[in-house]
Amino acid sequence: MMDAGRHPNITLLSYSEVEDVSGYVGNFEVKVRRNPRYVLEDLCTACSLCLEVCPITLPDEFNEGLGTRPAIYRSFAQAIPSVFVIDKKGVAPCRDACPTGQRAQGYIALIRERRFADAYRSIKEDNPFPAVCGRICNHVCEDACSRGRVDEPISIMRLKRFVADWAFEHPEEVAKAFAPKIDQDAETPDATGKRVAIVGSGPAGLTVAQDLKLSGHDVTVFEALPVAGGMMRVGIPEYRLPAEILQREIDEIIDLGIDLKLNTKVDDVVALKSGEDQGGPFDAVFVGIGAHSDVRPPVTGVDLPQMLAANDFLRGASMDYYPDLIGKKVIVLGGGDVAMDAACTAVRAGTMQADREGGEPPEVRVAYRRTEAEMPALEAEYTQALEDGVAFDWLVSPVSVEADDEGNVCGLSCCRMELGEPDESGRRRPMSIDGAECLMDADVVISAIGARPNLESVPEVIKRTPNGRQIAVDENTMATSVDGIFAAGDAVTGMAFVVDAVGAGHKAARAMHAYLMGLPMPGPEVKLPVADVSDEEIEARKASGQVVEMVRVCTLEEVDAGERIHSMCEVTGPVSEEEAVEEAMRCLQCGVCSECNQCVYVCGPLAIDHNMVEEHLDLKVGAIIVATGFQMWDPHQLSQYSYGKSPNILTGMEFERLSSSGGPTGGEILTAEGKKPESVAIIHCVGSRDHNAHPYCSRVCCMYSLKQAHLVRDKTGADVYNFYMDMRTFGKGYEEFYERVQEEGIIFIRGRGAQVEVLPDGKLQVRGEDSNLGRVVQVDADMVILSTAIEAPGDADQTAALFGLGRSEDGFFAEAHPKMRPVETNTDGVFLAGTAQGPRDVPDTVAHAGAAASMALALLDKGVVTISPQVAVVNETLCSACKTCISLCPYTAISFVERDNVARVNEALCKGCGACAAGCPPGAITARHFTDEQIMAQIEGLLSMPRVLVEA
Amino acid sequence: MTSDFEPRIISFLCTWCTYTAADTAGISRMRYPPNADIIRVMCSGSVDPTYVLRPLLDGVDGVLIGGCHPGDCHYQSGNYKARRRIVALKMILDSVGLDDERVWLRWISGAEAGRYAETVTQMTEALKEKGLNPMRQKWAV
Known part of the structure; x- marks a missing residue:
């Protein structure tokens, strides 16, 4: 594999998929989509530093789900090319929604891992104001959050506040998180x-x-x-x-x-x-x-001294300057966040003044020209305003600010409104009701109807x-x-x-x-694809128990309304560490990779590019070899084997990973309880040679089962029972290996293992018939290995359609002839190699692949393609120029020659199907070697023969 | 009709699918009636209606056309062309009083050797039921 990866004449397009194939032998055009790897192949040195910092944990497919891997990974140590890849479905919806592109999934993943300093760095990547946005953001991320479709969105804003507050209290750890972790190629x-x-x-x-x-x-x-x-x-x-x-x-x-x-x-x-x-x-x-600058309402009296602009009022308040509000009636105009801020600030300022100097707190009302439903203020702000004692008047619009004799504000004349048709903002337009005017008492009016x-x-x-x-x-x-x-x-x-x-x-x-x-x-900006968690996926995760409906963990404590209006103290209390971690656990991890950027910080050669997009390649090739392999048959389909009911019932492939030195246990053969098994049963032909599954023999299972029996015996000394139907040791040296394994004391029971039962104490019991003894046997086992069938991959249909391949009854791709042409297909220039054509072991696969390579080379080496002589020809004197043939030809091999007023066949493009010949009204087209005369002669010949029926 | 009547069938089999199926049936030593003679064609779409009419008028008892399954045509759409032609042909046969049930169009892939053997068996049985092609009596062969 290494040699193939390094060969100067071999270009390896890993993480790529063929999207379309056109053309013909010697002249194929192949469209390839290169999926974004997010790691630059020529820079990554596979140093593995990124593995340690990635906060994501996923099941490791290469180890058959027995172990875990991070989102940035390499399938296995020998993988070619020896570079990492990031498993990323796309940008998480929260990040996509945020105008700053805040990597919310990223810092949430880090919070879950209790890496708060790293989370802080991840936030600061896109936002210099975490503590600010952790408090007052409009958090569109939460509206986009997929978790909202399960129960409630993640409290993303509050998690940010937690991290920002934590970071302030832990400056040393934050400094460490920001310190360069490695000499990176690019410096400040x-x-x-x-x-x-x-x-x-x-x-x-x-x-x-x-x-x-x-x-x-x-x-x-x-x-x-x-x-x-x-x-x-x-x-x-x-x-x-x-x-x-x-x-x-x-x-x-x-x-x-x-x-x-x-x-x-x-x-x-x-x-x-x-x-x-x-x-x-x-x-x-x-x-x-x-x-x-304030937008002033178009009313009379706006120049009065107690008629204030919200911006001026709030600016003054921020610098401890307040007008006298003791016992005053304050009206705030508007329904946005600024109106809420102005109203609540007025409540506090007046109450504090009254506390200090005596007197009554102010009476604050908000006057809004639409209703509660159309109010643009955030709900939380509106609720707080209500709690703070602010009163609301709906459907009123100011007409004039009234002044008393001394020129001070004494009231506000308003017009009652009603809602009409929706306007361009989608909200219903308020319209004044004629003659419905009212006067509201007011000492101070604050206008919060916008700013520019x-x-x-x-x-x-x-x-x-x-x-x-x-x-x-x-x-x-x-x-x-x-x-x-x-x-x-x-x-x-x-x-x-x-x-x-x-x-x-x-x-x-x-x-x-x-x-x-x-x-x-x-x-x-390049719009990166957004990772969407489909409703079906959410349902599946709920069904599997991965996601459990619950309410938000982060419910912020608020200072009691009666207390908070006496000072300017922060209303919402802090988020605790436990709450934050628990809340972070609720994240559905839409993008898989969270884009937390931790890998970027440790990558010496700067090989990581999170903004990579898929590439499309157009390749011109002369020959194609299809070596798409197989998949393991899923033993859930035969319930008698109890697969999935005990972690100690493994498929052959799972056992292979378990016993591998690169596997989850480092090569130790252990049960799920972590103990060495004392008794192991291996059941052959699970899914093969079985009319309830695949009738064919998968060929490789006997030998790998023998190898696994040998490994178990060798590494653990356990009793090993092999339930087999026939032992198919078809290759060179295979029978000798079988004999050796027999001598190692492995017990062979001739007969299909019929049933695996999981006993209440978790032990396994295997039953089967020993056909040599003619009786049922029963074996207690700590571990059962199912030698499952190999079958054509689930997407073989698409592959077949793409390359024009036929499929045999067993589902594997069909060769051109079962005996004489085992690597060619019915499409010239497309060859098969390995298990794509049928089950075979490694030596046979190598031989088959070698043959495919030779066939391809023979084709390419010639430099020219010999096409079949079976092509259509037009007898131009008979051609009536009706052009019927042109629409019949799927290869556009027939063109109409205007000058000569005839149809003509391009012999290089014609495949000789004969559709045109059959459809030509004047019979001008004949398919060479299949002419009407030749067919008719065959019919006549057959008819003239005396009927001799041979009963074999 | 006597039970020892043996119908004659001429079959036009597409080289990629049904002809391969017939080949495989042979390799697999499958047993089926020897009543069908095979003429190999490149594609079911190349079967001219006259190839079907001529043997029928000459007294053959049945004509079988075998092609790839819809969507699997080696020439992309040849089997669809065959399907249209045979439908039209059967309408003509019906309108002139000939039995259109004597013409069978079947999709049999290269992997379906068993299906090929079964089809020939069924067709032979069906034609035995129908008896001699009346054309044979009109035009002496």
Whole structure:
């Protein structure tokens, strides 16, 4: 095998499948799909370091499921080519759904293995803000989670929070996880000397800053506010995301060596790039200014002092500045997350003021123009708001903010609404009811009906989106219309979530790096196939007990509502380690490989490429040898052998792995209880020579059963009983081996083993007839080996259709003639080798394969193909130009010659089937050697012969 | 009809499937009536309707056409062409008052030697029931 793998004239296309074969002998065209191996064949050195870090455990097919293997593996030590492969069905749905491409299945797998530091590294791979997103994400991953189709989705967000919090408490272990584990070929890139300015320190800006700094660029971040973090800092209230936790993650980025300029407003981003007044010029500028301007409701009275914008209110609150709310009636306009945040912040701020200074806490209401069902706020936020004592008024729309004589807000006039037809967002459009106005008491009104970017610092030369509100960018590169200026985040999308900004930030950073280094700009992202767990698979896993319906383990503790409104303390409590591990166990592992990237960190030659996609090859070949082998027959089909009812009932193949030094026990023959067996029964012909299974003889079983009997006797000294029908020792030296085994004291019982019974104590009992003695025998055994039949592979049908092969009655591929042409098939140029044609042992397979190779070589060596003379010819004088023949020919061998007005046959393409000759209305076409005259002559000849019936 | 009547059958067997089956039946020493004479053709799709009509008019008692199973044709679609032709031919036979049951089209793969032997046996039996092809009486052979 090694020799074949190394031979310069042999190209081994492993992990590949033939998809289509066309052409004919000497001129086949074969389409091959190379499945993505995710490991570069020419780089992998099979050092096995990746095996140790992979968190996935799967049954090992090569060891017949007796052992386990990781998702990155090599079937067996001698496998050719000697490189690893990653078993990956595709990108997990959670990762696919996340705008940042967060490898959720990856860190969940690592949590399950209690490798929390590794999980943290896996998260940080795509997201610089785990602690933030672990708290306030909109977690679209959970909506996509396949587990949701079993019971409830995995609490992916909470698991992330657990890892982030754990990482903060275990800095040393995290440092170890991030430390290089091996000298990798590529190291941290050298400083490029390129200078980048980033305007805005929100999630988009900081993501770009981090990525570009890690690529070796010199990064300066400008922030107008006195604090960094953008909306994460000044838009999300403290009780949902403590500033201290956010600051930790910001500091990690800044500590990479980024120059952060707080309190520094940029007036013109284009001037910033070229000018020198703010430290420029810069090679590139990223605009991540967010959406901090409020959308004001179109009502009168918006300029009153107690009419606040939610953004301003929350920004103030984040820096401990609150308006006086003691005993005030507060109305929040809107139904989104910002409205919930503003309302709950108002409750807390007013309650804290009242606690400090005396007085009543505020009365906070949310006024929304649709109903509860259409409200865009996350359900958890809405529930919390209700718990915090916020009241809701549905179907009301503000008309005007009323002021008293002193010019202070004293009420809100509203119009009652009703729901009409759904609008473009799919939600029913609210419509005002004429004359249904109402006045609500209010001292403070907070408007939370949206926000948009403040584009003051973005000159008109940078193009806007069609609605004029955001910056227009190229969707692949996030480049604006001005060279070297890029933008992402809320400034481009309008108000969105942190993960959206982070995802877009990564995309912008990739493009900016390419721009700075003069590399080709990235095109559209390659969409990797998504691994889908089908409903049938879920049902099968449920049926097998692998998946048990249960509720989420991670139910976050919340601080009691009565208590939490007196401070800005975080509402949701921490996740415990046990809960996290148990929750992680619920993952269905949709992608098989979790893409946790741990293998990448330890691969010295950088051979792992998780983004590999399948390749398609078109090969031109002269001959094809089909050597697709066999499969083991499944003994579940004959229930009398009790296969599957005891782990000590093995098939011959399973025993082969058990006794192999590379097998699960290192070659020790042990029962499932880990003991040496004292008595072993081997039953021959299980599934072979049996009209309830396969009537044919599988040929190899007698000899491997003898070998296994010898091994058991040799390694364990156990009593071995062979139940055989006939001993078929057909090969050279085989009979001698049989005699030797007999002399070793192995007991041979002539007769089919009839039944294996699993006794209540787990012991096995084998019954069968000893036809030599003429009586039933019964043997107690610790282990039973079933010498199962070999049969044609389950997909032999497709293989046969692909290569134009016939199949014999036993299901194996049919040779051209059972005696004279044992390697050729009925399709010229396609040969058979080995068990694809029928059961045979190794020496016979080698001989058969050698013959197939010789036949192929003889064909190729000639350089020309001798075709059959049986082709169709057109008698052109009879041809009526009806073109009937053209549609009859499956090989397009007949073409119509317009100039001569006749059909003509291409003899090289014609296969001589004669369909055209039979269908030609004027009888102009004849099939050579099968002409009408010849057939008629045969008929006449037969008829003229006297009928002599010979009874044999 | 006397029970010792021995019908004559002419069979057109596709070389890839049914002819191979007949060959295998021989190799396997299977026993079946010797009433069918075989004419090998490349494909059941190459059987011209006149090949069937001529022996029938000449007084042969039955004609058997053997081809590959649908989907298994060595020439991709020859057996479908045969199927269409034989259906049309049988309609013509029926309309002119000839017994279309004397023409059999059967799919027998190269592996189905037993089926070939069985088919010939059944056809011989069936034709024994039917008796002499009336054409034989009209046109003396």
